[in-house]
Amino acid sequence: MVYRPLRNLSRLALAACAVSLGVAGLGAQTPSTAAPTGINPSRVDAFFGYSYFGAHGQLKPAGISYSSINAGAIGSGAYYFNKYFGGEVIFVAHPDGNNDGLYTISGGPIFRAPMQNFTLFAHGLAGGGHLGGPNSEGPLTYHNPYTWGPTLTAGGGMDYDLPFMSNRFSLRLFEADYRYVHANFGPFTPPPTSGVMGGRANLSGVDLSTGIVAHFGHIIPPPPVTYSCAVSPSTAFPGDPLTVTGTPVNLNPKKIATYTWSSDGGTISGTTTTANIDTKNLNPGSYTVKGHVTEGKKPGEMADCTAPFTIKQFEPPTVSCSANPSSVNPGDSATITATGVSPQNRPLTYSYSSTAGSVSGNTSTATLSTSGAAPGTITVTCNVVDDKGQTASATTSVTVVAPPPPPAPKTSDLCSINFDRDKRRPTRVDNEAKACLDDVSLNLQRSSDAKLAVVGNSTTKEKEAATKRKKAKAVDPAAERAVNTKDYLVTEKGIDASRISVYTGSQDSTAVTTTLIPTGATLDTTGLTPVDESAVKAKPRTPVARRKK
Numbered sequence: 001m002v003y004r005p006l007r008n009l010s011r012l013a014l015a016a017c018a019v020s021l022g023v024a025g026l027g028a029q030t031p032s033t034a035a036p037t038g039i040n041p042s043r044v045d046a047f048f049g050y051s052y053f054g055a056h057g058q059l060k061p062a063g064i065s066y067s068s069i070n071a072g073a074i075g076s077g078a079y080y081f082n083k084y085f086g087g088e089v090i091f092v093a094h095p096d097g098n099n100d101g102l103y104t105i106s107g108g109p110i111f112r113a114p115m116q117n118f119t120l121f122a123h124g125l126a127g128g129g130h131l132g133g134p135n136s137e138g139p140l141t142y143h144n145p146y147t148w149g150p151t152l153t154a155g156g157g158m159d160y161d162l163p164f165m166s167n168r169f170s171l172r173l174f175e176a177d178y179r180y181v182h183a184n185f186g187p188f189t190p191p192p193t194s195g196v197m198g199g200r201a202n203l204s205g206v207d208l209s210t211g212i213v214a215h216f217g218h219i220i221p222p223p224p225v226t227y228s229c230a231v232s233p234s235t236a237f238p239g240d241p242l243t244v245t246g247t248p249v250n251l252n253p254k255k256i257a258t259y260t261w262s263s264d265g266g267t268i269s270g271t272t273t274t275a276n277i278d279t280k281n282l283n284p285g286s287y288t289v290k291g292h293v294t295e296g297k298k299p300g301e302m303a304d305c306t307a308p309f310t311i312k313q314f315e316p317p318t319v320s321c322s323a324n325p326s327s328v329n330p331g332d333s334a335t336i337t338a339t340g341v342s343p344q345n346r347p348l349t350y351s352y353s354s355t356a357g358s359v360s361g362n363t364s365t366a367t368l369s370t371s372g373a374a375p376g377t378i379t380v381t382c383n384v385v386d387d388k389g390q391t392a393s394a395t396t397s398v399t400v401v402a403p404p405p406p407p408a409p410k411t412s413d414l415c416s417i418n419f420d421r422d423k424r425r426p427t428r429v430d431n432e433a434k435a436c437l438d439d440v441s442l443n444l445q446r447s448s449d450a451k452l453a454v455v456g457n458s459t460t461k462e463k464e465a466a467t468k469r470k471k472a473k474a475v476d477p478a479a480e481r482a483v484n485t486k487d488y489l490v491t492e493k494g495i496d497a498s499r500i501s502v503y504t505g506s507q508d509s510t511a512v513t514t515t516l517i518p519t520g521a522t523l524d525t526t527g528l529t530p531v532d533e534s535a536v537k538a539k540p541r542t543p544v545a546r547r548k549k
Contacts, residue, residue: 039116049073051074052069052207103129122155126150178206180204224303238282243276290306342386377398455503458504
């Protein structure tokens with residue numbers, strides 16, 4: 001005969017399992033891939049501990065009660081499909097009761113409410129129970145061997161997260177379950193017959209348990225490790241040091257990460273999140289550095305990154321050029337200053353050239369010599385070259401100033417002779433005039449290419465008297481004085497007559513003036529009249545005859 005209440009409970013348990021599996025399937029279809037936020041409970045829980053079973057029931061129709069079992073062990077495993085819902089399997093062993101023993105294995109849905117440091121849970125299970133007893137020894141010896149029967153369990157409890165090992169373990173403060181067990185031992189044989197009694201048992205009781213819960217995995221798995229890296233500076237010249245820095249994200253701080261670096265150019269060294277790149281042997285171009293980080297062999301526990309960098313061609317030098325002074329006299333020197341600059345501070349070598357003169361020096365300063373250079377502009381070129389063979393040039397100029405032309409020669413007035421002493425021979429060169437004419441002679445001898453202008457003058461009275469003469473041709477005393485002066489210089493001083501020109505002047509006097517005319521000088525003849533020497537006869541310097549007393 002099938003026990004009807006047991007049949008209804010079995011149907012209810014099967015329906016609950018079906019609903020649980022359906023909900024679990026829905027939860028499994030849409031797993032979360034987002035990074036965990038807030039509480040991220042475990043995926044699997046394993047519980048082991050002590051269990052007490054408080055039995056309440058009798059063997060029918062004998063009416064013998066089952067006793068509670070104080071010593072027992074419990075173990076369970078739960079797999080959660082999401083944060084709140086999962087499936088659980090429980091095995092409970094209660095051997096060695098006073099007159100009975102019970103082993104159950106059950107499975108069904110479990111619900112939990114994770115909180116900070118605590119977790120509340122509830123479950124409903126269905127399974128099989130291995131019930132033995134009741135047994136008795138004494139005047140009545142009987143027993144029922146272990147027999148399987150259906151069992152139903154419903155209950156819940158509370159776990160406390162232990163604060164070590166990343167909350168890997170929890171203490172199950174309590175688990176309280178109501179358990180119903182049905183067993184059919186066969187046809188009933190009443191006492192006092194010894195042996196198997198038979199009958200049916202419907203036990204209902206409470207399981208009280210405590211123990212340790214171990215947690216494995218998480219509902220939301222940790223996000224995969226990502227890795228990014230950058231080279232600083234990203235653009236450099238050969239030989240410049242570069243540093244690549246990697247930035248890992250989502251590393252597990254409890255694991256040791258390993259870093260490796262490689263590059264398609266240069267020598268890279270480093271085993272941490274930073275590495276150094278030696279670029280001294282690199283040619284200009286674009287290169288890539290690669291980084292790898294790993295903290296395990298599982299997917300999501302390793303990542304790679306790449307970062308580009310560029311090596312540039314060295315920039316050529318620049319130079320400026322200046323001269324001091326910029327204008328010099330022929331034969332003088334000027335200082336040439338070249339200011340060379342290498343953008344990358346490469347060593348520079350200097351050289352110079354010029355269109356005239358000569359430049360000496362091979363540093364940032366040089367000297368321009370203008371010896372032998374003609375007046376005009378000299379262009380100086382300043383050159384620099386770095387150790388990579390890159391060059392630059394600049395020019396400056398120095399003006400060689402032509403010397404000023406010599407001053408134009410000028411006439412100079414020499415001494416004058418007066419003819420107012422000898423009244424009888426007013427045109428004769430007397431002895432007093434010799435001193436003046438000797439000095440004139442010396443000037444002509446010192447300036448052998450110079451000429452002399454002799455200008456004679458006469459008074460107004462003499463000019464009027466000369467014009468009133470009727471018997472003889474009138475001769476201006478001024479002309480005679482000039483001619484006589486020249487005759488003295490030619491006859492007595494040996495001066496070439498061609499070097500002496502005679503003129504009459506416009507002064508109202510009896511004086512004769514002398515003017516030295518150097519080569520290139522021009523005599524101002526304003527107010528002068530050339531003397532026709534063919535019409536005026538020179539009179540020698542003869543003394544006057546003494547009168548007889």
